[in-house]
Amino acid sequence: MALLKRLIDWIDVRIGARDIAAKELTGYLLPRNINTWYSMGSILLFIFAMQVVTGILLLIYYVPDADKAFKSVTFIMNEVPFGWLIRMCHAVGSNMMVLVLLFHMISVLFMNSYKSPREMNWLTGFILFTMVQGISLTGYLLPWSQLSFWATTVATNSANAIPVVGPYLVEFLRGGKLVGPPTLGRFFALHVALIPAGIAALVGAHLFLLQRTGVSTPPFGLKDTANRWQGDGYRYESHPGGIPFFPNYALEDLRSIFIYLACFLAVVYFDPYLFFTRDSFLPANPLQTPAHIKPEWYFLANYQTLKIFPSEFIGLAVQGAGMTFLALLPFIDRTTERHPLKRPLFMICAIGGIMLWIGLSVWGHYS
Amino acid sequence: MHLSGSLLILFALLLPVASFAAEPAEIVCIQCHATMPGKIGEPVKLWKGSIHAENGIACNACHGGDPKDAANAMSPARGFLGAPKEPAIPAFCGRCHVGVLKDYLASAHGRALGKGGPTCVTCHSNHLVVKASLEIINEKRCSQCHSFERAKTIRDAMQETEAMIVAMDKRIAAYKGEGVDTEGLEKGLFAVRNRFHTLFHNVDVGMVKKESAGIQGDLKKIQDQIKALDDSRQQRKIAGAVAVSAMLLLALFAHLLRKTFD
Numbered sequence: 001m002a003l004l005k006r007l008i009d010w011i012d013v014r015i016g017a018r019d020i021a022a023k024e025l026t027g028y029l030l031p032r033n034i035n036t037w038y039s040m041g042s043i044l045l046f047i048f049a050m051q052v053v054t055g056i057l058l059l060i061y062y063v064p065d066a067d068k069a070f071k072s073v074t075f076i077m078n079e080v081p082f083g084w085l086i087r088m089c090h091a092v093g094s095n096m097m098v099l100v101l102l103f104h105m106i107s108v109l110f111m112n113s114y115k116s117p118r119e120m121n122w123l124t125g126f127i128l129f130t131m132v133q134g135i136s137l138t139g140y141l142l143p144w145s146q147l148s149f150w151a152t153t154v155a156t157n158s159a160n161a162i163p164v165v166g167p168y169l170v171e172f173l174r175g176g177k178l179v180g181p182p183t184l185g186r187f188f189a190l191h192v193a194l195i196p197a198g199i200a201a202l203v204g205a206h207l208f209l210l211q212r213t214g215v216s217t218p219p220f221g222l223k224d225t226a227n228r229w230q231g232d233g234y235r236y237e238s239h240p241g242g243i244p245f246f247p248n249y250a251l252e253d254l255r256s257i258f259i260y261l262a263c264f265l266a267v268v269y270f271d272p273y274l275f276f277t278r279d280s281f282l283p284a285n286p287l288q289t290p291a292h293i294k295p296e297w298y299f300l301a302n303y304q305t306l307k308i309f310p311s312e313f314i315g316l317a318v319q320g321a322g323m324t325f326l327a328l329l330p331f332i333d334r335t336t337e338r339h340p341l342k343r344p345l346f347m348i349c350a351i352g353g354i355m356l357w358i359g360l361s362v363w364g365h366y367s
Numbered sequence: 368m369h370l371s372g373s374l375l376i377l378f379a380l381l382l383p384v385a386s387f388a389a390e391p392a393e394i395v396c397i398q399c400h401a402t403m404p405g406k407i408g409e410p411v412k413l414w415k416g417s418i419h420a421e422n423g424i425a426c427n428a429c430h431g432g433d434p435k436d437a438a439n440a441m442s443p444a445r446g447f448l449g450a451p452k453e454p455a456i457p458a459f460c461g462r463c464h465v466g467v468l469k470d471y472l473a474s475a476h477g478r479a480l481g482k483g484g485p486t487c488v489t490c491h492s493n494h495l496v497v498k499a500s501l502e503i504i505n506e507k508r509c510s511q512c513h514s515f516e517r518a519k520t521i522r523d524a525m526q527e528t529e530a531m532i533v534a535m536d537k538r539i540a541a542y543k544g545e546g547v548d549t550e551g552l553e554k555g556l557f558a559v560r561n562r563f564h565t566l567f568h569n570v571d572v573g574m575v576k577k578e579s580a581g582i583q584g585d586l587k588k589i590q591d592q593i594k595a596l597d598d599s600r601q602q603r604k605i606a607g608a609v610a611v612s613a614m615l616l617l618a619l620f621a622h623l624l625r626k627t628f629d
Contacts, residue, residue, distance in 0.1 A: 077546045247625075251622075269607020282543075
């Protein structure tokens, strides 16, 4: 212990570590009515770190070559010590990341925390959501399985619906007329370098914005739930008399992370094939189309929307309009009230929207 | 800022999902024949439920022709063979099933070819050819030509082995669907199954019984490998239970520790 103290002292006199800890940890106060939903961001950070670590471990044996990719994944799953565990953690983790991200966004939505001055927090979060979808989609191709190949074939084909530039875009995405080795190279680069770097940068921006605006106060259990910020000047939302982030809320975060890990490991060990179909374990065969190609669960609503409309372009435009509306929600919803129960129209729209998304996903699954 | 942000989001979000409904084109044989009524269209429906369809073996693999050019699809110049006459059927199928052809020709069935004896399609049917199994040897089929008695004796002798092969095949397929490298197991079972299937065209009861016993010995070795996989899965579940319990305990510990700071 004396050695540890000496080490901390050594660092402290050089960079003022105790000052930083006092300001950002023990002195960083959070609202007294903070709830468990505020832990979603910490869980997401933990998942992202796990994805990076398992991804790096997979890179040791994975070969991004169309002739060798499937075999290398099979090797990881069967020959590498604990390779199956690392791969399953990575694959299940990607699905969990989308799921927890949805919970995080829904909690922010219902607590109206996206309202000014937090427009940029919402927007960076929304872009992060699209990037997580992007990293999941590009990762899908890498095992070079039947599912990877055909799901990517139909997914890249989607760009054809964009007027004028569509066909050129498809060729650009695929690196040729058809999905093939150049597509794998492109998706690999996007998956392991470009998108993770983008996500890391945006996570940094998201945390910076959080640090600058302060943590929002949940609207529950308060008499006055109106947003008092007028936009007349910079304001940091401090919480005098609040609970310290460390150790109090850090322990709550830790508890949430352990509960998440229990759920995550239960899936990994007891039902790891929840997110896989049989085609996920067959090598890609460009000459044999699987009977039914369905996207991942989080794309099912988009998939079904495209099928509802008579033209693919209309389906795309409707989704585009819906998503643009969501992305720009803080700029559209300028009301000051933050308690969802005092906003019946908002509640109807939000719950209706979630039900519609679930309904479309279920329909897409069974269609 | 708003416009570029929306365009970026629109592009990033929608690009991966559109047009999942698009289906790749089928070969011209199926495109035309599937829409035709009666006898000309029926083979397509039958073929779709066959083992050939399951393995991607389409019309042109047997009948020749050009599956990509509708105008010349059935041109002899492009190798179109059409349907074989009855005595030519074994040779037609035997282009791929070489070993089976040899067994068949050596059997009583094969020796009766052209003299009223059965051909491949008599027992296996033509377009709706399914995975060979002992079910093929049944009273309805065999009694088309002779009594079922002898065939039944042979079938009973092979029943146990067949049941073992079918059960193992299912287990291996299930493991394959979980990402297990089943190549070795599949190859092993394929070899044993082929050896076993050579007996299908044999009508010597004594030989069938003797060979079946030897085949069962080989199957036992494959079964041991499947058992090892079962054991490793069981161990993983035990490890999983420990890991999940540990996480829940840690969550409880963090919760109780947090309470001490209230």
